[in-house]
Amino acid sequence: MLGRTANGIFWMMRNLERAENTARLLDAGFRLALTRGQSAARAEWRSVLVTIGMDAAYAKKHTEYTGPTVTNFILRDRDNPGSVLAMIEGARTNARTVRTAITREVWEATNESWMVLSELLSRPVRSGNLGEVLALIRRQTTLVRGAMEGSMLRDENFNFAHIGTFIERADNTARILDVKYHVLLPSVGWVGSTLDNTQWETVLRSLAGERAYRWLNAGRMDARGIAEFLILDGRFPRSLAFCFNKLSSNMASLALEYGHETSAHELLRTAGAKLEMATTAKIFDYGLHETITAIIRGTREIAQAIAADYRFTA
Amino acid sequence: MPTDSSVNFDEMLAGDGTVRSAYRDYDQWRTAQPDGWLRQQSAEAERFFRRTGITFNVYGDSDGEERLIPFDVIPRIVTAAEWRKLERGIAQRVRGLNAFLHDIYHRQEIVRAGRLPEHLISRNPAFLPQMVGFVPPGGIYTHIVGTDLVRTGPDEFLVLEDNARTPSGVSYMLENRETMMAMFPELFTRIPVRPVSDYPRRLARSLAACAPAAASDRPVVAVLTPGIYNSAYFEHAFLADQMGAELVEGGDLRVVDGRIAMRTTCGFQPIDVLYRRVDDDYLDPLSFNPASVLGVSGIMDIYRAGGVTIANAPGTGIADDKAIYSYMPDIIEFYTGEKPILGSVQTWRCSEEDALAYVLDNLAELVVKEVHGSGGYGMLIGPTSSKAELAAFRAKLIAGPENYIAQPTLALSTVPILTKAGLAPRHVDLRPFALFSPNGIDITPGGLTRVALKQGSLVVNSSQGGGTKDSWVLED
Numbered sequence: 001m002l003g004r005t006a007n008g009i010f011w012m013m014r015n016l017e018r019a020e021n022t023a024r025l026l027d028a029g030f031r032l033a034l035t036r037g038q039s040a041a042r043a044e045w046r047s048v049l050v051t052i053g054m055d056a057a058y059a060k061k062h063t064e065y066t067g068p069t070v071t072n073f074i075l076r077d078r079d080n081p082g083s084v085l086a087m088i089e090g091a092r093t094n095a096r097t098v099r100t101a102i103t104r105e106v107w108e109a110t111n112e113s114w115m116v117l118s119e120l121l122s123r124p125v126r127s128g129n130l131g132e133v134l135a136l137i138r139r140q141t142t143l144v145r146g147a148m149e150g151s152m153l154r155d156e157n158f159n160f161a162h163i164g165t166f167i168e169r170a171d172n173t174a175r176i177l178d179v180k181y182h183v184l185l186p187s188v189g190w191v192g193s194t195l196d197n198t199q200w201e202t203v204l205r206s207l208a209g210e211r212a213y214r215w216l217n218a219g220r221m222d223a224r225g226i227a228e229f230l231i232l233d234g235r236f237p238r239s240l241a242f243c244f245n246k247l248s249s250n251m252a253s254l255a256l257e258y259g260h261e262t263s264a265h266e267l268l269r270t271a272g273a274k275l276e277m278a279t280t281a282k283i284f285d286y287g288l289h290e291t292i293t294a295i296i297r298g299t300r301e302i303a304q305a306i307a308a309d310y311r312f313t314a
Numbered sequence: 315m316p317t318d319s320s321v322n323f324d325e326m327l328a329g330d331g332t333v334r335s336a337y338r339d340y341d342q343w344r345t346a347q348p349d350g351w352l353r354q355q356s357a358e359a360e361r362f363f364r365r366t367g368i369t370f371n372v373y374g375d376s377d378g379e380e381r382l383i384p385f386d387v388i389p390r391i392v393t394a395a396e397w398r399k400l401e402r403g404i405a406q407r408v409r410g411l412n413a414f415l416h417d418i419y420h421r422q423e424i425v426r427a428g429r430l431p432e433h434l435i436s437r438n439p440a441f442l443p444q445m446v447g448f449v450p451p452g453g454i455y456t457h458i459v460g461t462d463l464v465r466t467g468p469d470e471f472l473v474l475e476d477n478a479r480t481p482s483g484v485s486y487m488l489e490n491r492e493t494m495m496a497m498f499p500e501l502f503t504r505i506p507v508r509p510v511s512d513y514p515r516r517l518a519r520s521l522a523a524c525a526p527a528a529a530s531d532r533p534v535v536a537v538l539t540p541g542i543y544n545s546a547y548f549e550h551a552f553l554a555d556q557m558g559a560e561l562v563e564g565g566d567l568r569v570v571d572g573r574i575a576m577r578t579t580c581g582f583q584p585i586d587v588l589y590r591r592v593d594d595d596y597l598d599p600l601s602f603n604p605a606s607v608l609g610v611s612g613i614m615d616i617y618r619a620g621g622v623t624i625a626n627a628p629g630t631g632i633a634d635d636k637a638i639y640s641y642m643p644d645i646i647e648f649y650t651g652e653k654p655i656l657g658s659v660q661t662w663r664c665s666e667e668d669a670l671a672y673v674l675d676n677l678a679e680l681v682v683k684e685v686h687g688s689g690g691y692g693m694l695i696g697p698t699s700s701k702a703e704l705a706a707f708r709a710k711l712i713a714g715p716e717n718y719i720a721q722p723t724l725a726l727s728t729v730p731i732l733t734k735a736g737l738a739p740r741h742v743d744l745r746p747f748a749l750f751s752p753n754g755i756d757i758t759p760g761g762l763t764r765v766a767l768k769q770g771s772l773v774v775n776s777s778q779g780g781g782t783k784d785s786w787v788l789e790d
Contacts, residue, residue, distance in 0.1 A: 001578055001579055002562065002566050002576055002579075003566075003577045003578060004563070004566055006579050093542065096367070096542050096547070096551070097541075097542055099555060099561070100551055100555040100559075100560070100561045107366075107367065108365055108366055108367075111366070111367045112365055115364065156579065258580050310579040311577050311578070311579060311581070314566075
């Protein structure tokens with residue numbers, strides 16, 4: 001396959017994954033803002049912007065942090081190159097350039113996502129229909145992934161698509177943890193307060209993990225348990241361990257298909273081994289923040305190595 | 315030009331209002347459908363095209379860069395007997411064109427014989443000196459030809475243009491059929507229509523048969539596209555996908571070890587046959603337009619050394635020239651020794667003094683075209699033009715007569731389209747697609763029918779608001 005095609009399919013899936021995760025993050029922020037006082041809501045909207053790296057861009061245009069302004073900026077502002085709308089457009093443009101590397105079903109699902117969402121996001125989103133809009137973003141991106149699972153040959157195309165998905169997902173999960181790590185740090189004064197519980201639930205909800213966590217822990221909540229679940233539990237599909245397992249397996253398939261490994265395999269192995277040997281105790285000893293920062297950096301280096309090793313660009 | 319069914323040949327209805335035999339089965343089915351059903355399906359077709367992304371881009375159109383070509387649900391039907399004649403006529407023409415191209419890039423016998431003026435070749439911008447003395451692999455110049463035909467009577471099909479350069483539209487031939495089969499499946503169980511769906515397989519086979527000497531046993535075919543902003547990008551991707559070929563851009567290619575190679579995830583791999591959808595001028599910045607980023611530096615040298623096949627061959631565009639067109643009956647006869655099976659449209663070459671005088675005297679009745687133009691741009695349709703437009707064109711003609719040819723305004727045949735008010739006749743043309751390889755000429759039974767959507771309009775080009783129809787060739 002062409003290096004340019006691998007690049008296109010990789011970024012198509014990264015764009016879609018980021019759009020979906022951004023919708024989840026907004027959903028969690030929206031819920032928190034509904035149930036909390038104004039100042040807490042303001043802080044939460046701001047933290048959403050920080051998580052997706054748009055705080056500075058937002059501050060250039062707005063001074064107030066209110067739900068409608070923040071959500072519209074993130075979802076559909078034409079001045080915001082990282083908006084969900086821009087990501088969906090980006091994914092669709094990528095899909096067009098790699099049209100021969102994806103099945104008709106995947107292309108149609110992507111094209112339809114773009115048609116539905118660009119129509120929906122052509123008008124301002126009000127808080128009354130925000131929930132519906134966010135649900136639709138999740139559903140449309142899920143349809144594309146489903147079409148991929150159900151119709152694509154398990155070859156290099158599929159592997160590059162999966163690698164894009166899980167690089168992006170690992171990065172997004174790590175960023176959420178990075179912004180919220182202080183919520184998960186043990187603090188004598190806060191333990192057991194309702195404030196903690198709501199904050200913890202927001203973290204879980206923005207990663208679609210609240211039900212799974214509750215089910216596994218019979219309703220008990222504590223910071224360490226949540227950190228362990230989101231970082232180390234290989235059964236949870238948005239945990240860092242899960243993402244790295246998937247990356248390893250897709251990269252291994254590439255090595256098998258091409259007959260050799262690359263520098264990206266080496267980097268991935270090192271990062272994966274660290275995660276495998278980690279325990280909650282070690283993470284908190286070393287520092288949650290430091291651990292997460294290292295993972296974000298590691299993921300970025302792996303992505304760069306993949307682009308170079310597989311000749312994404314000339 | 316006013317449309318009058320007593321003047322125009324309508325392919326469905328005879329002068330007395332009876333349905334012609336080609337359309338009898340279809341019309342019986344159509345009239346049995348519930349009211350409004352066809353209209354409803356027609357709206358459904360548009361949603362289908364949008365969803366599948368069958369769009370084209372219009373240059374210089376800033377709003378909505380992708381558009382749909384309007385699709386009409388009433389098929390255009392050709393009988394088996396009509397098709398047999400078209401097939402023979404097109405095959406003859408394709409052989410003639412190839413012999414002509416070989417000749418003008420070699421001994422130019424046709425000029426020596428005094429049958430074609432030398433300046434039409436030497437001063438033609440589409441003539442490429444880089445092709446002189448070179449025989450492309452398999453001796454094939456025009457691997458793919460899309461012959462534009464118009465019909466003026468029961469037995470009169472004329473060739474309007476040859477399109478030997480890079481004919482487009484074949485994806486619409488295929489997708490229009492897919493759409494019709496999805497919308498009206500029972501129609502195809504009732505009426506025996508010859509299938510078109512194996513065109514991509516035939517194309518892949520035909521291109522592979524033209525592989526250069528350097529190729530491996532299983533030639534690697536790739537489609538070269540200018541990229542997603544090109545008006546026909548959908549078609550490039552569609553054909554590559556259907557052929558199982560790589561879709562490459564100039565930036566993916568470079569010369570490696572005397573071959574044209576594409577940058578894959580595992581390094582550079584050679585390409586044997588390049589089905590290019592990039593114009594000659596952009597193909598090789600070293601040989602042609604030095605500013606081009608759409609082609610590959612050095613491809614002409616590799617080509618001439620037998621390292622790659624370029625389809626269609628560079629320099630074939632000269633056969634599309636409208637001044638050359640006016641000599642086409644002679645050209646066919648010169649090389650095949652036969653009278654042309656398909657007629658041409660009478661053509662006045664404005665470079666000739668007598669012809670120019672005639673054209674200027676009769677401008678309001680004629681169609682005037684630029685010699686090197688295409689796509690329906692820069693032409694004058696006398697009968698529908700205003701006095702001011704005629705005067706402006708007259709001035710252009712006098713200033714540069716050699717840039718123009720003129721033809722009579724043809725009474726193009728009509729086929730009904732579905733309008734809000736029911737069926738209404740509209741003018742059509744037909745572009746069948748012929749593949750040429752050392753294994754022979756292969757013409758897919760069908761083609762692209764373009765239809766002018768405005769009443770009375772003769773302009774069928776999609777860039778100017780024309781639509782398309784599914785084109786049926788009936789089984790015997």
